[in-house]
Amino acid sequence: MNRLLRLFFVLPMMALLVVPAFAQKKEVEGPPIPNDPILSVLPKKTFTNLRIRRPVTITHAGDGSNRVFFAEQQGVILAVPNDPQVEETEVFLDIEDSVRFNPKQNEEGLLGVAFHPNFKENGEFFVYYTVKKGLVSHVSRFKTKDGKGDPESEEVLLTIDQPFWNHNGGSIEFGPDGYLYIALGDGGKANDPFGNGQNLGTWLGSILRIDVDKKENGKNYGIPADNPFVNTKGAKPEIYAYGLRNVWRLTFDRETGACWAGDVGQGLWEEIDVITNGGNYGWNVREGLHPFSEEFAKPGAKYIDPIFEYHHNVGKSITSGYVYRGKKVPQLVGKFLYADYVTGKIWALEYDYETKKAGTNYRIEEPSNPPVVCFGETEDGEVLMCAIFGDYGSIYEFVSAE
Numbered sequence: 052m053n054r055l056l057r058l059f060f061v062l063p064m065m066a067l068l069v070v071p072a073f074a075q076k077k078e079v080e081g082p083p084i085p086n087d088p089i090l091s092v093l094p095k096k097t098f099t100n101l102r103i104r105r106p107v108t109i110t111h112a113g114d115g116s117n118r119v120f121f122a123e124q125q126g127v128i129l130a131v132p133n134d135p136q137v138e139e140t141e142v143f144l145d146i147e148d149s150v151r152f153n154p155k156q157n158e159e160g161l162l163g164v165a166f167h168p169n170f171k172e173n174g175e176f177f178v179y180y181t182v183k184k185g186l187v188s189h190v191s192r193f194k195t196k197d198g199k200g201d202p203e204s205e206e207v208l209l210t211i212d213q214p215f216w217n218h219n220g221g222s223i224e225f226g227p228d229g230y231l232y233i234a235l236g237d238g239g240k241a242n243d244p245f246g247n248g249q250n251l252g253t254w255l256g257s258i259l260r261i262d263v264d265k266k267e268n269g270k271n272y273g274i275p276a277d278n279p280f281v282n283t284k285g286a287k288p289e290i291y292a293y294g295l296r297n298v299w300r301l302t303f304d305r306e307t308g309a310c311w312a313g314d315v316g317q318g319l320w321e322e323i324d325v326i327t328n329g330g331n332y333g334w335n336v337r338e339g340l341h342p343f344s345e346e347f348a349k350p351g352a353k354y355i356d357p358i359f360e361y362h363h364n365v366g367k368s369i370t371s372g373y374v375y376r377g378k379k380v381p382q383l384v385g386k387f388l389y390a391d392y393v394t395g396k397i398w399a400l401e402y403d404y405e406t407k408k409a410g411t412n413y414r415i416e417e418p419s420n421p422p423v424v425c426f427g428e429t430e431d432g433e434v435l436m437c438a439i440f441g442d443y444g445s446i447y448e449f450v451s452a453e
């Protein structure tokens with residue numbers, strides 16, 4: 052991608068707009084750039100016969116069908132057999148007419164898809180999207196009809212007011228507890244001007260957790276009894292963790308059940324968090340491991356540090372992936388795959404759940420420095436990665452270079 056084209060994509064995504072260009076230049080001097088060791092693993096293009104518009108979510112249905120689902124940001128979910136040679140896609144759901152997507156402001160659109168753990172029996176799946184009219188996001192339940200998603204079946208679970216167009220989060224994932232986790236951004240603009248990250252009275256800047264198998268208190272969902280703030284006055288009972296700026300991708304480690312999130316930074320630091328029940332991840336008092344602002348700091352507040360951070364002289368917008376539990380690439384097993392959207396660097400990070408410490412951060416080399424927008428898991432636990440060039444996505448798998 053040429054430089055101008057890249058700028059066209061990068062600028063809207065970035066939250067650097069408030070910082071004048073000369074200040075950015077000064078800031079990115081930063082600490083020495085780490086000399087990460089190279090892992091003998093390569094991304095390799097796959098599903099090369101397909102032309103998919105902006106697939107910002109890749110997932111599977113967990114129903115034994117071994118299908119791969121690519122969700123286009125514009126509002127269409129496509130399904131294909133998990134066969135790299137496949138030549139045609141099937142439209143699984145088309146809600147493009149209901150979705151707000153503006154390619155010049157590329158944080159809106161259909162941003163998340165999650166299949167119910169019992170999808171095979173109940174045909175339920177869930178979608179996060181920004182709504183065509185107004186600054187609002189929906190998390191909705193859909194059902195299948197004749198094997199495909201039925202747009203008419205939509206039942207809105209959450210309507211989330213968004214003060215600005217950016218920082219919509221958008222990951223939705225079922226945890227090992229069977230509850231639906233929803234990652235939301237701080238509402239947008241820069242510096243979290245309303246202090247949403249530290250405010251338990253708003254969903255924004257938080258990860259929510261809801262029970263989609265119950266309907267309680269006039270809502271189309273229930274609140275898990277051990278959600279951390281159910282008894283806190285003035286707090287939203289849906290909140291599971293908070294202090295987050297704009298999680299761009301929340302995933303679960305299918306072996307340990309741990310919840311991982313990459314939180315996109317503002318001016319200096321990108322971070323990786325392992326999310327726990329009730330945790331406060333610091334924004335906007337902290338950015339990465341560093342103080343950011345005291346404006347909304349509360350006395351006695353405890354902040355959970357990220358398990359890893361990198362400076363903006365390395366990358367400027369984290370795309371968080373998966374702890375690899377597949378079989379094809381032994382070198383990756385147990386390492387956390389992630390990338391940077393702006394610089395196109397890809398890494399695999401070691402982490403020790405007992406000591407809660409990150410180990411070696413390995414680089415995975417890809418000379419094209421692809422603007423990675425998401426990772427996804429297939430039903431058998433292999434990891435796919437997507438980068439968007441122009442208006443279309445390129446899909447990658449990982450292969451051993453040995």
Ligand SMILES: [Ca+2]
Pocket residue numbers: 294314322332333334337338339357
């Ligand atoms: Ca943080």
